[in-house]
Amino acid sequence: MSVTDTDTPPLTALRSKDLLGIADLTAAEITLVLDTAEAMKEVGTRPIKKVPALRGKTVVNLFFEPSTRTRTSFEIAEKRLSADTLNIAIGTSSVVKGETLADTALNLEAMSPDMIVLRHHSSGAGHLLSRICRSGIINAGDGTHEHPTQALLDAFTIRERKGRLSGLKVAIIGDLLHSRVLRSNIQLLTKMGADVWVSGPPTLIPAGMRDFGVTATANVDEAIADADVIMLLRIQLERMEGAYFPSLREYFRVFGMTQSRLRLARPDVMIMHPGPMNRGVEIASEVADGPYSVILDQVANGVAVRMAVLYLLAGGVDHEEAA
Amino acid sequence: MDADRIGRTLTRIAHEIVERNKGVEDLALVGVRTRGVPIARRVARALREITGDEIPTGALDITLYRDDLMRHAVGPQPLVRRTEIQFSIDNRKILLVDDVLYTGRTTRAALDALIDFGRPKAIQLIVLVDRGHRELPIKADYVGKNLPTSLEQSVQVRLQEIDGVDEVVLEGGA
Amino acid sequence: MKKLLKGGRVVDPRSGIDGPCDVLIDGRRIAHIGRDLPADGATVVDIPSGLVICPGFIDMHVHLREPGQEHKETVATGTASAVAGGFTAVACMPNTTPVNDNANVTTLILTKAAESNLARVYPIGAVSKGSKGELLADIAELREAGCVAISDDGHPVATALLMRRALEYAGMFDMPLIEHCEDPTLKGDGVAHEGFHASSLGLRGIPGAAEALGVERGVLLAELTGSRLHIAHMSARASIRAVRKGKEAGVHVTCEVAPHHFTLTDEALGAPIAYDTNTKMNPPLREAADRDAMIAGLVDGTVDAIATDHAPHHYDEKQVEFDRAPFGIVGLETAVSLTLDRLLHTGLIRLPRIVELLSANPARILKVPGGSLTEGAPADITIIAPDLKVRVDARSFRSRSKNTPFDGWELRGGVAATIVGGRTVFANAATGLQNL
Numbered sequence: 001m002s003v004t005d006t007d008t009p010p011l012t013a014l015r016s017k018d019l020l021g022i023a024d025l026t027a028a029e030i031t032l033v034l035d036t037a038e039a040m041k042e043v044g045t046r047p048i049k050k051v052p053a054l055r056g057k058t059v060v061n062l063f064f065e066p067s068t069r070t071r072t073s074f075e076i077a078e079k080r081l082s083a084d085t086l087n088i089a090i091g092t093s094s095v096v097k098g099e100t101l102a103d104t105a106l107n108l109e110a111m112s113p114d115m116i117v118l119r120h121h122s123s124g125a126g127h128l129l130s131r132i133c134r135s136g137i138i139n140a141g142d143g144t145h146e147h148p149t150q151a152l153l154d155a156f157t158i159r160e161r162k163g164r165l166s167g168l169k170v171a172i173i174g175d176l177l178h179s180r181v182l183r184s185n186i187q188l189l190t191k192m193g194a195d196v197w198v199s200g201p202p203t204l205i206p207a208g209m210r211d212f213g214v215t216a217t218a219n220v221d222e223a224i225a226d227a228d229v230i231m232l233l234r235i236q237l238e239r240m241e242g243a244y245f246p247s248l249r250e251y252f253r254v255f256g257m258t259q260s261r262l263r264l265a266r267p268d269v270m271i272m273h274p275g276p277m278n279r280g281v282e283i284a285s286e287v288a289d290g291p292y293s294v295i296l297d298q299v300a301n302g303v304a305v306r307m308a309v310l311y312l313l314a315g316g317v318d319h320e321e322a323a
Numbered sequence: 324m325d326a327d328r329i330g331r332t333l334t335r336i337a338h339e340i341v342e343r344n345k346g347v348e349d350l351a352l353v354g355v356r357t358r359g360v361p362i363a364r365r366v367a368r369a370l371r372e373i374t375g376d377e378i379p380t381g382a383l384d385i386t387l388y389r390d391d392l393m394r395h396a397v398g399p400q401p402l403v404r405r406t407e408i409q410f411s412i413d414n415r416k417i418l419l420v421d422d423v424l425y426t427g428r429t430t431r432a433a434l435d436a437l438i439d440f441g442r443p444k445a446i447q448l449i450v451l452v453d454r455g456h457r458e459l460p461i462k463a464d465y466v467g468k469n470l471p472t473s474l475e476q477s478v479q480v481r482l483q484e485i486d487g488v489d490e491v492v493l494e495g496g497a
Numbered sequence: 498m499k500k501l502l503k504g505g506r507v508v509d510p511r512s513g514i515d516g517p518c519d520v521l522i523d524g525r526r527i528a529h530i531g532r533d534l535p536a537d538g539a540t541v542v543d544i545p546s547g548l549v550i551c552p553g554f555i556d557m558h559v560h561l562r563e564p565g566q567e568h569k570e571t572v573a574t575g576t577a578s579a580v581a582g583g584f585t586a587v588a589c590m591p592n593t594t595p596v597n598d599n600a601n602v603t604t605l606i607l608t609k610a611a612e613s614n615l616a617r618v619y620p621i622g623a624v625s626k627g628s629k630g631e632l633l634a635d636i637a638e639l640r641e642a643g644c645v646a647i648s649d650d651g652h653p654v655a656t657a658l659l660m661r662r663a664l665e666y667a668g669m670f671d672m673p674l675i676e677h678c679e680d681p682t683l684k685g686d687g688v689a690h691e692g693f694h695a696s697s698l699g700l701r702g703i704p705g706a707a708e709a710l711g712v713e714r715g716v717l718l719a720e721l722t723g724s725r726l727h728i729a730h731m732s733a734r735a736s737i738r739a740v741r742k743g744k745e746a747g748v749h750v751t752c753e754v755a756p757h758h759f760t761l762t763d764e765a766l767g768a769p770i771a772y773d774t775n776t777k778m779n780p781p782l783r784e785a786a787d788r789d790a791m792i793a794g795l796v797d798g799t800v801d802a803i804a805t806d807h808a809p810h811h812y813d814e815k816q817v818e819f820d821r822a823p824f825g826i827v828g829l830e831t832a833v834s835l836t837l838d839r840l841l842h843t844g845l846i847r848l849p850r851i852v853e854l855l856s857a858n859p860a861r862i863l864k865v866p867g868g869s870l871t872e873g874a875p876a877d878i879t880i881i882a883p884d885l886k887v888r889v890d891a892r893s894f895r896s897r898s899k900n901t902p903f904d905g906w907e908l909r910g911g912v913a914a915t916i917v918g919g920r921t922v923f924a925n926a927a928t929g930l931q932n933l
Contacts, residue, residue, distance in 0.1 A: 013399030023697070032402075039384060039403040048439040051387035081387075102816050122818030123699035124772030143820070145699030180699060207702055208693025311387075312400055 018137040021146035022187035041304035054083035057114040077306035151184035153305040166193030171223040174233025199223035326489035332467040337369035355421040361484040363420035381408035388432035413441040422480040424450040427461035505544030510849040511869035525918040545929040553585025553877030555859035558804035565594025570809040572609035578896035579616040580923040582829040583912035585877035586617035592651040598623035598634040600642035630655020648675035668724035678711025690781040694763040705733030712736040716743035728752035732780040734790035753804040756835040774822035775902040809898030837910025876919040885911040
């Protein structure tokens with residue numbers, strides 16, 4: 001029985017109070033986030049880039065790993081929604097000497113933040129926090145587990161260009177073993193019906209890859225043949241020490257994305273990279289700066305996607321109240 | 324109200340707009356989503372027939388400005404849709420268009436949203452139906468029909484563009 | 498003081514008994530075993546139907562944490578936990594602080610055990626000084642002080658050469674070397690079994706091969722030296738393969754499996770609680786094929802003993818990120834129920850085999866008294882209730898620590914009573930036992 005004087009838009013929700021991983025989202029929920037992000041993107045084009053949706057809400061950005069890019073993106077998103085933001089950057093040395101994550105969480109909880117955006121070096125840190133805190137937790141990257149908002153903004157960027165996700169061939173190349181962006185993207189893309197191929201040195205392919213519903217191969221050319229989207233993952237220079245591959249030079253020769261290799265993909269292929277890039281290692285400079293690259297679009301879309309996530313998690317509506 | 328009545332009512336409103344504003348210079352229409360949008364377009368069409376001029380028309384989603392958001396810790400959120408206002412509203416007279424005026428809270432939200440887009444010269448409110456029971460000091464400048472209602476009743480506006488049929492129906496109540 | 502356990506079923510494979518039988522206890526010893534024994538001045542304890550009288554269970558792999566880590570457990574709380582779990586004796590590992598590599602620590606442990614006067618405690622001494630893997634510990638001194646075996650548990654013996662020497666030296670006393678089998682470089686800084694679940698959760702993996710490599714090394718060295726080797730907490734199917742081959746070749750190798758390795762798999766990492774640190778132990782919970790191989794070994798005799806690797810940790814230590822949490826879970830108070838529920842009631846093995854795994858074989862491997870109810874032997878008896886409905890409640894554990902993944906589990910089978918040296922040190926009233 002409607003008591004509103006304008007039609008109430010359909011109520012929509014994410015089932016959980018947290019966003020810990022794409023693994024916990026259904027395809028419908030993913031679509032909801034992307035659709036909401038479209039509306040949020042428009043806010044960024046206005047003269048006053050602000051809406052009062054999260055007015056009076058407190059969001060804490062709790063970052064145990066340094067990150068200018070992600071933290072700034074979240075901060076802008078929070079401020080555009082009129083939330084009060086609080087940035088806490090914890091150096092790794094204080095983790096060793098001082099409070100446990102659990103104690104930090106309990107102290108924060110006493111101040112009743114509405115949401116906590118957490119980036120941490122341990123996989124599962126968000127899950128631990130979620131068990132301790134009543135606030136909603138948004139995972140901004142936990143160890144090598146997931147980075148859900150990255151995958152969501154990648155999906156948004158792809159959908160914007162290609163109009164869909166289903167049926168696209170997406171190739172993800174690089175250090176698969178240590179990448180949380182990989183795990184989130186695999187979860188999202190397979191749920192949305194994309195054909196996902198992953199490639200990298202065999203030493204960097206996680207165990208049980210086949211059970212993720214993707215095709216894994218050390219042959220990069222096979223992976224990118226006719227690909228609609230190529231995502232490149234960062235190679236951390238320290239990995240050489242773990243004997244994962246002999247040298248950066250060899251990595252670039254065998255696995256690097258060069259202009260010539262790119263010809264194997266579709267002519268309208270999108271090149272994506274979560275950043276920061278190692279030019280000359282996983283990606284040739286010409287490719288990074290070339291016309292196929294949407295790397296800067298990804299950054300712009302990050303704010304819209306994060307606004308959507310914050311909005312969907314941060315509150316509720318009393319259905320009975322009159323509009 | 325039936326399709327015919329609605330048509331004639333909007334035409335009448337278009338004439339009132341021209342008369343009151345002494346022409347259509349600097350006018351722009353902004354429909355409040357969802358059903359305010361097709362009504363705004365129809366008014367624009369009527370104005371074009373009368374004056375020959377094209378009036379810029381936009382769509383405004385006021386979900387993020389609602390005063391009943393975030394009142395509960397968990398729960399569903401209303402779905403947010405895109406706002407599309409492709410023109411500057413600075414120094415224009417904005418005709419805000421909605422289907423039903425009831426408590427006035429939607430209009431208040433729309434005013435807040437519009438102010439964030441710029442500084443209009445004036446804002447006037449067009450509604451198809453005014454059903455009374457205001458909770459805020461808001462009044463419409465152009466009313467299609469005054470429809471006294473009780474709180475238990477609901478007013479359903481259906482439009483060809485969205486619902487496949489044009490009608491205004493009063494439901495429920497004693 | 499005489500007690501007659503009347504009308505119960507006795508299962509004692511070493512004596513060849515499996516059926517209705519009475520047991521007469523006189524003071525600290527078993528006086529007589531037979532059918533329809535006369536009371537003769539003894540207190541008669543009627544054994545309710547369904548209960549089974551077994552030789553006292555011996556857990557040959559527990560961590561009592563004293564000296565040095567008493568916030569996790571002490572000899573007193575650990576032995577209380579043991580008898581509540583149906584164990585009349587435990588063998589405790591030397592990775593205390595300081596390490597049990599000398600008579601002083603051994604004596605401390607034994608003194609504490611005597612003070613608590615609950616379960617018997619058989620200390621296991623270190624292989625190397627400080628378990629550092631450099632110099633041999635004073636093994637003869639340890640033996641004299643009361644150690645029944647040697648181990649550097651927590652990690653493998655550091656080098657093949659040292660392990661060879663230790664096997665040869667301990668062979669002098671026919672003491673077994675109990676080895677935590679692992680190749681440290683393959684294990685690396687892994688925290689969970691290398692497989693799909695660890696990959697999904699972003700946890701660094703430990704392949705089964707890391708353990709199997711250690712087992713292969715141990716079996717070869719046991720063959721070379723002719724000494725006795727016991728493989729601790731086995732978890733990987735490749736390890737069982739290596740043990741089987743070793744036994745076939747006549748090597749003196751024995752092995753144990755913990756209840757969590759025949760019950761859980763690495764699926765537990767993600768559900769029901771994601772990143773539950775009570776599913777983190779070393780060796781880790783592995784995939785279904787490994788768990789099934791452990792069960793197959795329990796069935797076909799390749800596995801000699803069930804031992805819990807009871808590893809208490811304080812709540813605060815486990816309430817951290819998964820990769821920072823210490824390895825290990827408690828096990829003394831869930832072992833019997835898990836064994837009965839998962840191995841007996843599924844029809845996989847019968848009670849005599851269970852008694853072998855929990856009593857006869859541990860006694861034989863450690864060369865300690867017990868393992869069988871013979872006349873004149875100490876009256877160490879475990880009475881189990883195979884049909885008792887049990888709900889695991891970590892808060893009621895006697896152990897100081899509650900780090901278990903089995904909290905809330907409903908299992909079929911439990912402990913009715915534990916008798917050490919003729920004294921009832923634990924009795925479960927819910928089973929209807931009275932007068933004990």
